[in-house]
């Protein structure tokens with residue numbers, strides 16, 4: 680073992696002077712607890728280098744401070760404590776500290792009708808910064824849902840009406856014959872197109888609130904859209920899903936407006952930006968809508 684004192688290059692003066700806006704590490708593997716579940720996450724940890732003469736920051740001090748996040752439910756006070764530790768361990772070097780945590784929240788979601796449930800992942804990134812003004816926190820979250828095209832539904836209904844006119848020329852039409860026709864393939868000879876869709880949210884959190892509103896946001900978004908992707912599904916659930924889609928026909932504009940209003944009603948948000956993406960089955964391209972409230976792109 681080397682008994683000589685270890686040279687500390689980071690502490691030596693830099694030959695080229697200059698401050699740096701961000702220095703740190705990206706892609707650090709880190710176990711987190713989100714909504715009660717242990718998940719594998721990735722952290723980006725950094726500080727500003729505000730001493731123009733200092734050669735480097737102390738990467739190990741940032742890395743070790745992350746251990747605080749390991750076994751406790753992820754919350755804003757916890758992140759604030761880690762960012763404070765970044766700054767305290769870089770006194771005289773850094774005025775701003777940064778921490779991004781990226782992972783997939785794992786939530787148990789109930790079936791629509793049956794007593795079953797299953798797991799769904801929701802990709803998220805929590806982007807936090809600590810500076811002289813305090814803590815700034817942005818939560819990005821993606822929620823999948825189903826969207827059925829209202830135009831396609833109207834066109835399909837028109838075809839069904841035409842088929843009815845052609846098939847029922849004889850009068851009188853009986854209730855039984857119409858009922859049998861409706862239950863046949865001929866009764867639903869055209870179906871609207873629907874697609875798996877994504878809502879991507881970025882919300883600026885009120886740093887005075889402790890809990891991360893991840894579960895509350897997922898619940899609010901899925902309720903507003905009405906057509907959440909399902910986990911465990913029996914036929915009774917599939918039928919309820921078909922009904923939910925029929926009752927919630929949506930262009931991407933409709934989905935974006937629904938979410939805008941739902942997020943405006945969510946307590947603890949200081950602003951948001953949202954983007955909905957309908958991966959059209961009609962086209963090989965996507966239909967996209969965006970909306971913001973009290974938001975400036977970073």
Ligand SMILES: Nc1nc2c(ncn2[C@@H]2O[C@H](COP(=O)(O)OP(=O)(O)OP(=O)(O)O)[C@@H](O)[C@H]2O)c(=O)[nH]1
Pocket residue numbers: 687689734735736737738739740
């Ligand atoms: N600043 C900096 N360090 C790097 C970089 N790449 C690797 N490191 C290494 O990160 C390691 C940890 O740095 P420090 O936190 O300063 O380690 P230390 O000097 O043993 O720890 P302290 O005594 O707390 O300062 C060092 O061995 C550096 O060489 C880099 O690009 N910049």
